Amino acid sequence: MSDAISLFVSARFNGPPGMGNGGFSAGLAAQLIDGPAEVSLRASVPLDTPLSLVPTQGEHAYECRQGDQIVMTASRAAPLAPLPSPPPSLAIARKGRDHYPPVETHAFPACFVCGPARTDDGLCIFTGKPDGFDGVADTWTPSEAFADKTGQIRREVLWAALDCPGAFAIGFEDRPMVLARIIAEIHARPRAGEEVIVAAWHLYDEGRKHGAATGLFSADGTLLAQSEQLWIDLKPPVTAA
Secondary structure, three states, rough: OOOEEEEEOOHHHOOOOOOOOOHHHHHHHHHHHOOOOEEEOOOOOOOOOOOEEEEOOOEEEEEEEEOOOOEEEEEEEOOOOOOOOOOOHOOOOOOOHHHOHHHHHHHOOOOOOOOOOOOOOOOOOEEEEEOOOOEEEEEEOOHHEOOOOOEEOHHHHHHHHHHHHHHHHHHHOOOOEEEEEEEEEEEOOOOOOOOOEEEEEEEEOOOOOOEEEEEEEEEOEEEEEEEEEEEOOOOOOOOOO
């Protein structure tokens, strides 16, 4: 354990009640990996709890542990495939939130990334399906609170922004789900105050498992960061008798 580093997810960065947001937590777990990284969430990430990030025998591979329990694993990944289609224009993306579910029906209204009850201190990324685009979209202007000393947005915050939109591309409002795996690749980090386009696409369904892809783009459509995610339904689908 001498090579372990400490990791801590503050209660501010929650996803579902009482646990860390999957994307934000994964970004912390992947902090020692340059380039594309894959993080699997093995257990709920505890909040305000010391965790250890421990190198494993594999090259560029780590385990995030709470005591003896493995909470997350992180490893280097291959570059991601191109996203399914070009992003929407800035004007179209701005209309996505007009189709976002209201706070009354949101499964996790206090989520740091997508919670409509977190308009004071969350990311407020509200991806809905605008007319003229085949996925879901919104725009996001990150604040200085999420930037490092250079003014660029911190990597773990970008991982968070690459998380929740995928669930809404799948249909989160109809079937709540949680993140099981995310692969992310950051090409360039936006600066605080820079409006970016957030877009996500539904990729596949396999029973309770669902795939999605998310991209962050500059206002002119340049790809800044992307991810692919695996989501798991919280409840089995209801079938007719």
